[in-house]
Amino acid sequence: MIYQLDFPRLYEWSNSNSANSKILESVHNLLPSSLLLYRYNVRKSIPNRFGISDPEKINFDLINQKSIVIYHLSIYKEKPEKIKDLIKFCIDNDKDLIIPTQSIRDRFFRNKESETADYIETCLHAYDYQYYDMSKDSSLVQLKRELVLSSL
Numbered sequence: 001m002i003y004q005l006d007f008p009r010l011y012e013w014s015n016s017n018s019a020n021s022k023i024l025e026s027v028h029n030l031l032p033s034s035l036l037l038y039r040y041n042v043r044k045s046i047p048n049r050f051g052i053s054d055p056e057k058i059n060f061d062l063i064n065q066k067s068i069v070i071y072h073l074s075i076y077k078e079k080p081e082k083i084k085d086l087i088k089f090c091i092d093n094d095k096d097l098i099i100p101t102q103s104i105r106d107r108f109f110r111n112k113e114s115e116t117a118d119y120i121e122t123c124l125h126a127y128d129y130q131y132y133d134m135s136k137d138s139s140l141v142q143l144k145r146e147l148v149l150s151s152l
Contacts, residue, residue: 001150002087002129003098003143010073010102010117020100023134024071027098030144032151034067034096039075055082060089066151067096073117080119087127096150099124103133 005027007020025046028036036042036049037058048065052058055076068090076083083099090097101124102117130146132139 001096002090002124002127003096003146004101004121004124004129004131005098005134005143006101006103006131007134008103010100010113020134021071023140024069024098024100027143027147028069028071030147031067031069031096033065034069035063035065036069036071037075039072042071055079055086058086060085063089063095065095067098069098070100073100073102073120074113076120077113077116080116083120083123087123091127096147103135 005020005023007023010020024036028034028046028048034048036046038049038051039053042049042051049071052075056079068086087097089095099120101121130143132143134140
């Protein structure tokens with residue numbers, strides 16, 4: 001299953017301590033077997049993490065976890081079309097994929113990250129996915145319940 005976690009704003013930098021970072025970490029820790037994909041530095045205490053800045057270097061043959069959590073969407077900043085490879089891999093191998101997106105975009109300040117987020121969100125519409133509005137507390141509770149039940 002694909003889970004879109006739509007945050008009002010995504011904050012992506014090294015060792016971020018933002019609300020969305022904490023939520024993504026808690027989702028990763030909740031899942032019994034998940035891989036966290038990140039671009040910038042994360043805490044060393046996070047288990048099963050893989051740092052990547054070029055999505056072409058992801059070796060899908062080595063991924064044996066049941067879930068994949070994208071921690072930094074900017075992994076796909078230079079090659080946003082490569083998200084389709086990850087989505088296809090997860091669907092074909094019955095793996096859960098957690099993708100953060102950003103609902104508030106500044107119309108006057110467009111950058112590579114905004115374009116990447118737009119592209120990835122458009123790609124998601126071609127697949128079955130669960131949408132969670134992370135600005136609502138009830139969405140986090142619902143997501144956690146869904147993930148726990150699906151892991152049983």
